[in-house]
Amino acid sequence: MSIRYLINARLVTLAGGEGPLRGSDMQDLGVIERGWVRIDGSTIAEVGEGIPDELEEGTVLDLGGRLVLPAWVDCHTHACWAGSRLDEFEAGLRGVEYLEILKQGGGIMSTVRAVREATDEQLAEMLNARLGRMVTFGTTAMEVKTGYGLSTPDELKMLRAIHAASRSQDVMILGTFLGAHAKDPDVPDYVDRTIQETLPAVVEEFPGICCDAYCEEGAWSVEETTRLFSAAMELGCPIRVHTDQFNSLGMTRRAVEMGARSVDHLEAITPEDITLLGDSSTIGVILPASGFSLDQRYAPGRELIDAGAAIAIATNYNPGSAPSPSMPMTISLACRRAGLLPSEAITAATRNAASVLGIESSHGRIEAGLQADMQIFDCHDERELGWSFGNPPPPLIICRGEVIQFLGDAELDGQEDSE
Incomplete structure (x- = not known):
């Protein structure tokens, strides 16, 4: 399934600047509390805060504030x-x-x-x-x-x-x-x-x-x-x-x-x-x-x-x-x-x-122009990823704009096609 939009998400973007983060800058995750992502084919086309002014045709996932990270x-x-x-x-x-x-x-x-x-x-x-x-x-x-x-x-x-x-x-x-x-x-x-x-x-x-x-x-x-x-x-x-x-x-x-x-x-x-x-x-x-x-x-x-x-x-x-x-x-x-x-x-x-x-121009961040590789977690705070262990895998994984993992018990609200 191809995804066009992720909306109403807690986005951990890691966006901005060039190269790796070092020292105390490694704590700067570029979080957007109520963010959205527009995907064009295999690429992230746009990232924003709030609600997009207009939803183009395609599948929209309303994540209800769930956590979205770049894929590992x-x-x-x-x-x-x-x-x-x-x-x-x-x-x-x-x-x-x-x-x-x-x-x-x-x-x-x-x-x-x-x-x-x-x-x-x-x-x-x-x-x-x-x-x-x-x-x-x-x-x-x-x-x-x-x-x-x-x-x-x-x-x-x-x-x-x-x-x-x-x-x-x-x-x-x-x-x-x-x-x-x-x-x-x-x-x-x-x-x-x-x-x-x-x-x-x-x-x-x-x-x-x-x-x-x-x-x-x-x-x-x-x-x-x-x-x-x-x-x-x-x-x-x-x-x-x-x-x-x-x-x-x-x-x-x-x-x-x-x-x-x-x-x-x-x-x-x-x-x-x-x-x-x-x-x-x-x-x-x-x-x-x-x-x-x-x-x-x-x-x-x-x-x-x-x-x-x-x-x-x-x-x-x-x-x-x-x-x-x-x-x-x-x-x-x-x-x-x-x-x-x-x-x-x-x-x-x-x-x-x-x-x-050497793939920082395509992976590791949620930013326009990068490959649309993301993972959605059924939680609302990224600190849970360090605190917990032995949990089930992320319920939804997107690679190149396509859903490659959607676990059967995942409950993601608002999956719909916009017209």
Whole structure:
């Protein structure tokens, strides 16, 4: 069903200005208490306060003061995978240490083996199912990383599956090259091979793709990551990095100096790097579902925002440390465990997340000229989104001006066709 007007809504627009919001500005949601939106095809044509002077022909939803937000933007996921990590999950509950699981061939390499055995079509089918779950929770733009192939043909296989999924979905899906997710223990020259062989092959088929790396003890070092990023930037790729998850190795500073779009995780970020990030254009992406799942360690979101940083949040949806597609749960965790206010968490999950992905001109705000991706909640105060958890998904989701989710028990007054 195409929607022409949303009227009588509490609009959280996040409109105005350019780029991500940072520091105290992250609390400015651009709320219109009694607002309306006119949609022209797939685009937001006009946003106003009160009642439109004239209603053009089309479907009108009178929302009775209900809450309308931009659809979520999930800027950090590993949603393309094969296989299962359920045995490892249960082993961990029985007290088996993670290092022992790794020695037994578990962890990331078990997923790598499963991805290598899967076909492009199988990967795309599994990814599509997970994307559907993400959409159910209100996400209409998402990033999906590689990193479970760890070889040139298998990293390309993952990217082709991501590309195939993007062609079959109405939502926006952006692939990221994460060949530096780990090191294949069976390939002694894995770092050189990734930089000299895999990266050029990926860029040839997917020019301009974002390049990511996991910089941590036992994974890629600061020097190795810097080499990869230097090569990627020469090939025209923007860069992002997983950094400071368990140890602060100096990669956050290096990434800021190199102009990275984002630094992600940040559970172990130092006070000095918090200040540095607050003075930079790099966005900090916090992933509270990982701390909830792994070790109850969370990025210092409050300190980062108070230092003036621009912060985004994401699910980190993956089979090992964050098996959740839910942005609402992520928002609740960001408030309860990383110190964000609900307004800041909403900004982090919409406008700022869109800036991480370079899609701020089309997503993350309710503003004329942007894509008509919105979600309607059966409540009247956006603070409920940080306060509550475990609630049903939003009853109504609009993507490109079309209703893609309307739950059977949703009661939205005033649905009518204007003539």
